[in-house]
Amino acid sequence: MKKLRILLLSTAMTVSLSAQISFTNKTRLLTPVEHYSGVAIAITDMNGDGLNDIVRLSQGTGLNIQFQTEPGKSFSTSIITPVDNAWGMCAADVNNDGLGDVLAGGFYDGVKIVKSNSNGTFSTQNITLPQTFVQGVNFADINNDGWLDAFVCHDDSTSRIFGNNGNGTFTYQPTWIDMTGSYSGNYGSVWSDVNNDGYLDLYVAHCREGMNNTFDPPRINELFLNNGDYTYKRDLANESGLRIGAQSWTADFGDIDNDGDFDCFITNHDVNSQLLENDGAGHFTDITLAAGFVSEIQGLPIQGVFRDFDNDGFTDIIVAGEKHYIFHNNGDKTFSAIANPFDAKEIESFAIGDLNDDGFQDVYAGYAYIYNQISCTNADVLWINNGNDNHFYGLNLHGQQSNLNGVGAKIRLYSSLGIQTREVRSGESYGISNSLQIHFGLGQVTQIDSVVVNWPSGVRDVIYHPEMDQYATLHEGGCIISPTSMIPDGPTVFCTGQSVGLSISDTFSNYHWSTGNTTANITATTQGLYYVTVTNTEGCTVVAGPINVVVDPVQIPLIHALSDSIFCEGDEVVLVSSEAASYLWNTGETTQSIAVSQSGNFTVSVQGLCSPFNAAPYHVQMLGSVLPTAIPDTVEMGESATLIATGDQIAWYSSLNTPAILSLNDTLLTPPLDTTTTYWVTNTLTYNIPKEFVGMVNHEGGVSSENGYNGGLIFDCFKAFILEKTKVYASVAGNRKIELLNSNGDVLQSKIVNIPTGTSIITLNFDVPVGTDLSLTTNKAFNQTNVGSAGPKLRRSNDGCSFPYEIPTVVKIKISSADCEHYYYFYNWQVGFHDYECESDRVPVTAVVKEPSSTAPLPAWAAGLSIFPNPTEGTVHLDIQDFAGGDLSAAVKNAQGQTLQVRTFNAPAGNASFSTDLGLLPAGIYWLELAGKDGVAQRKVVIH
Structure with a gap:
């Protein structure tokens, strides 16, 4: 050798x-x-x-x-x-x-x-x-x-x-x-x-x-x-x-x-x-x-x-x-x-x-x-x-x-x-079993001299100059056969009533199909794995195939959103279907993706090979907004206007597109104006998302806290949330430092919590960012100082653990820091969400500056005119000093100059007092025009 x-x-x-x-x-x-x-x-x-x-x-x-x-x-x-x-x-x-x-x-x-x-x-x-x-x-x-x-x-x-x-x-x-x-x-x-x-x-x-x-x-x-x-x-x-x-x-x-x-x-x-x-x-x-x-x-x-x-x-x-x-x-x-x-x-x-x-x-x-x-x-x-x-x-x-x-x-x-x-070995290394198929790499060798097989029985088979790049089948005693191919005569995925013919690329003496057939070819009409054992003239057998035949394939589409499926009015989300031959959404659209700007359940029907399939409904929620109610104002040149809007959360702007907010109050007091000026106002609605819960609900198994080990939970966050509260079981009372860590072990947030013995609900209010392999744990050094061990002396579960625990699209608690068999410390997370704030379109509100009047003189008593209360919810009182005497006409006009109410008073010369009831008028800004024999004076009155 x-x-x-x-x-x-x-x-x-x-x-x-x-x-x-x-x-x-x-x-x-x-x-x-x-x-x-x-x-x-x-x-x-x-x-x-x-x-x-x-x-x-x-x-x-x-x-x-x-x-x-x-x-x-x-x-x-x-x-x-x-x-x-x-x-x-x-x-x-x-x-x-x-x-x-x-x-x-x-x-x-x-x-x-x-x-x-x-x-x-x-x-x-x-x-x-x-x-x-x-x-x-x-x-x-x-x-x-x-x-x-x-x-x-x-x-x-x-x-x-x-x-x-x-x-x-x-x-x-x-x-x-x-x-x-x-x-x-x-x-x-x-x-x-x-x-x-x-x-x-x-x-x-x-x-x-x-x-x-x-x-x-x-x-x-x-x-x-x-x-x-x-x-x-x-x-x-x-x-x-x-x-x-x-x-x-x-x-x-x-x-x-x-x-x-x-x-x-x-x-x-x-x-x-x-x-x-x-x-x-x-x-x-x-x-x-x-x-x-x-x-x-x-x-x-x-x-x-x-x-x-x-x-x-x-x-x-x-x-x-x-x-x-x-x-x-x-x-x-x-x-x-x-x-x-x-x-x-x-x-x-x-x-x-x-x-x-x-x-x-x-x-x-x-x-x-x-x-x-x-x-x-x-x-x-x-x-x-x-x-x-x-x-x-x-x-x-x-x-x-x-x-x-x-x-x-x-x-x-x-x-x-x-x-x-x-x-050939069955079972190698430690607890594993590798393929029984014999494999030789040959590099760039172009010819094999021979292959010698020594069987356990003592039989020795020799194969001379075998063809390379194949898995041949050798029967003990020297009978060898090369692999052969099964050939379908058409698609192997088809619909009920259709079929595919299966045959072998070479000719053999005997055929035994997985269906029991013994012919050279068969027609497959049902779903399954098809293969055939063929025998050559020397009695050698080899298996051809398998070919997997699929009948009436199930092709249910999936819908996913490219952004948040909860959004404010004026925004939209794009929904995308998995790939198919054709699409028909319940909106009537026929494209693979659609833009959705309204609330509803959206589904798509796709044409599969044999029949249409419908996706599970995908829910979209559009959060509406409400326009503010705005009240304009009319002022004399050089005066400040008072603009009023009503709504949930009012914001004032100087123009249609500027991002800078002038005021967040219901009332905007403008600077003195020389010309008519338009301001813009919006109203914001806040939507609260219901809280959800995730994680193992209660402790299960032994009561050990594994005091020498500081454990935790590893999780992924897909959508930012607030970890508001969690349940813990303490074997001793004392302070613990709870920590939220990123995947590198850096502390994102921490909180010292005093936990009594027994079961407690602790408040954390951690803002959890989007990320992978985040962890919730305690501080080991703090534990050592405060409870006398590396672990926090909080109970962990060693029974009933069923990772992962998840709120779909929000968070998945994947595993504990130790393994899948233990759940560490933090049970039944209370998950809150940041509110959705939806701001309305901007509404124009105009402060009108009146042109100076040359026909009516301003009376001398105008300087001593007092109107109260202003703003009012009904009755207003007028005090006039140095009144010239005679009739006084009091006309109430709206911002557009329309006369809504007229009353006439009579008083002798000197100081005079009058009252008038405006309670029947709607809330808003009005002009009170007072006309006497020596001139006209105007004052603005606000009715709430």
Whole structure:
């Protein structure tokens, strides 16, 4: 083998050195899009169609399968009965029926075997004894009888083996491997032929908190070597060099230098993670420093897996946990950390496989918190590899004497790149299961010399010069078949009464469709996932498809607003429909968007492929305004006018468009005027928005306050609001400083509140701005001084938490500062809103300056004229000093000069007094014109 490697490497090595590793978020292809996994994730072919599917656990419990369909198309979804909170999961075909099955388990809740049935349902075997705290898990044919057995790492004692009874059921087998003296702390396990003798060995990574001596047995990683007869011996003498006493979490085996053997990567928590090179006989040398890994991995890594992500022919390494990394294999046994190809969130766990059938390895990423705390805010992401122009070769194995998936098979590919070596494994690293599909990156290699497959049964198949850039299907014994395509003769999305013909691009001896048909082509009239198993003349089978046929697609439109849907009269909001072939709004408009300036419920009908669909009504509220009632004034030249307006909130302006306000009073007293002048007035109405409530209503669970921890709530604000009040439960009385922080931890607002023992409603009145990742908490230092602990001694909930809590379009409380399982301190938020103020249009009000009169002299007594009360609500009194005597005519005129009332008084010369009742006149400004024998005097009178 070594000689062959030298010959191969002496030829021209053609590797793409410039290929970049990058990914695109394609989570929109999954249902639901927002899914939250724990550590346990799997990728495998669940329905036997030759394509990788995603097996995931919603909130770590609800089993959800995403079936791959056509490249770039949405996955098909199946939701299965919950399996409790799983820490480990692996997937493979345990009953050799061609369908994928799943093992999942967690904290002493049983080891569950979920098996696929041919009718699309699932059956579960729950193995409850011996009780087990499940960690890493694997399917492997431990006794090589052609049926996959289960290996389960146990956190608190010896790991468990469950033997397959030859029908997909399992029985505990404690004697298959002598693990006497094997202790707790079993975390990551991997079955691999580490010494190249053709037999599967077992390696278990150990970690045990509180044990600081590297020689403590629960800390020492253990290798169990297969004796060739499927009995196993522990490598107590450490001949392998793998008996490591670090706090190790996982191990994985992969060929980093294309020399035909498996090297080892181990993630550690207390020292550097390690890369060890295999000498070909199972003796390992630590090359961590030389490979460039020292101090590269920060935080707590809990996953580490070999995969070739850029198809250059050399296996890279992906790490996840508190931080994620991809280390690119430079082809010389050194690695370089590449720039983050994902987003800023740290991937905690993952599963790997080709999820769009393009020959590149994709990543399904979970964003839980160490070690298995489900995130309520960071949903899983499907990261599709963007690929490059490098070649690949892949195999789907189909066992005959061996287990059907070929788990445990070792595959070597010979080319100018060397001897690339792969192995089929179900369950790797820590609690995850990657694709069973064999994948080789080939760089710019143009020809493969051969591919050698060593099956668990001992059968050896050799494929010479296979065609590249394909996933071929190899049946144990040498029968190989290339992939074939299913061809629709028309659209695969259509209406009832229509159909699509499905056929195969090549000719075969036999056909077996997922519908049960056995003809070369079929006509699909109903909705579903269609695929066909075809058989060639040599008896080899391969699956073509699937194609997802959709009948009468549901295309309900969604409406969203481009601005606030509550607005004042004179403004508007634009409503936009999701894209469709045509639109008909209930306003009669036929465009994708409409401008709305009135209150109402607005909906749109769109024409779907087969029928129209109506959007849910979208409510718009226009807040009206009321014009003020204004009273003009007429004055003599040089006098000040008194302009009066009535309304809710009056504002005066000097012109139609000026922003400057002259006065906010009902009455405007102008400066002395020489010419007629127009002023402008508005009226503002204030609308109060009803208060709303959000958050956990009451405390639930234990009464602990976790005094050593200062917790809080993390939330997003979509529309500014006032956090008026909240409920708290205090174990001791005292002052607390409540703080509103932004995403950087800066204090936006704070308030010191004296909180008595027991349940209290506290007033905060925090103005909360629009923003993401805001938090409501207490001041740790203030707590220490005032209540004697870092925490505020306020009760938190550890039961009944159901994040997120939200008021749509306003606020979403996403998670506590600790996790999804706890709710800290602040219950039943009372949310108030800033009032809407709607100002009316401006109304002109004119101050008229009278032209000077030359016909009527001003009498001498005008200087001593007194009118009171003024303003008046009815009667006015007139006092005249030095009256000339005789008749006095008193005429009341409005601002337009119309005479409304005339009375005549008679008095002797001297001081005179008169009274007149104006109570029948409406409120306003009037002129009182007094005419005697010696002249006319005018005075302004205001009636309220």
